[in-house]
Amino acid sequence: MQKLIIVAAATNHIIGKDNRLLWRLSGDMQFFKAQTTGHAVIMGRKTFESMGRPLPHRLNIIITRDMSYAKENCLTAHSLDEAFRLAAEHGAEKAFVIGGGEIYRQAWHQADVLYLTRVAAALDGDTTVPSPDGDSYWTETGRTDYPADERNEYAYSIIRYQH
Numbered sequence: 001m002q003k004l005i006i007v008a009a010a011t012n013h014i015i016g017k018d019n020r021l022l023w024r025l026s027g028d029m030q031f032f033k034a035q036t037t038g039h040a041v042i043m044g045r046k047t048f049e050s051m052g053r054p055l056p057h058r059l060n061i062i063i064t065r066d067m068s069y070a071k072e073n074c075l076t077a078h079s080l081d082e083a084f085r086l087a088a089e090h091g092a093e094k095a096f097v098i099g100g101g102e103i104y105r106q107a108w109h110q111a112d113v114l115y116l117t118r119v120a121a122a123l124d125g126d127t128t129v130p131s132p133d134g135d136s137y138w139t140e141t142g143r144t145d146y147p148a149d150e151r152n153e154y155a156y157s158i159i160r161y162q163h
């Protein structure tokens, strides 16, 4: 099973504020949906609560320390390792770590592939991810740039990194 991270971050590495996202990027949402549909998605409990419902057509795995936590149509794990194990046991070919900051940090040097949407703005927020640039674990293998338009608040680049 391939382990992947998918994240969108501002130029100053901010990914969220007050448990919500900071931009409306329709192109990035389409990319996220196309990549993750049919696969496992692994997320921290706070990210799940900010979405409020499981993502359709995906195996949703929530990581929490709360041993009694249970949500309809979701699996619960109590560590990142357990989440990957559950995804593999359920036959997932790909397991995407989809946030948030705490979970990205733990997965950063465990994944095989990183999809980073770099949002062309420095924004104020309270949650960050590390930078793959200058990190010998990650090698950039592809990049596509997109302009801002009426459906995308900022210009952005989707960058693929491989371990």
Ligand SMILES: NC(=O)c1ccc[n+]([C@@H]2O[C@H](COP(=O)([O-])OP(=O)(O)OC[C@H]3O[C@@H](n4cnc5c(N)ncnc54)[C@H](OP(=O)(O)O)[C@@H]3O)[C@@H](O)[C@H]2O)c1
Residues within 6 Å of the ligand: 006, 007, 008, 009, 014, 015, 016, 017, 018, 019, 020, 021, 043, 044, 045, 046, 047, 048, 050, 063, 064, 065, 066, 077, 078, 079, 080, 098, 099, 100, 101, 102, 103, 104, 106, 127
């Ligand atoms: N830009 C993006 O691509 C993107 C994507 C996703 C999320 N986000 C943003 O990220 C922010 C949320 O991130 P966050 O760092 O605050 O929270 P988070 O990573 O979503 O969730 C943190 C929670 O995960 C659980 N957890 C973490 N490590 C664990 C471990 N080793 N074992 C068991 N449970 C563990 C704990 O849940 P319990 O407290 O229940 O024990 C912890 O409180 C929001 O602003 C959201 O909008 C951005």
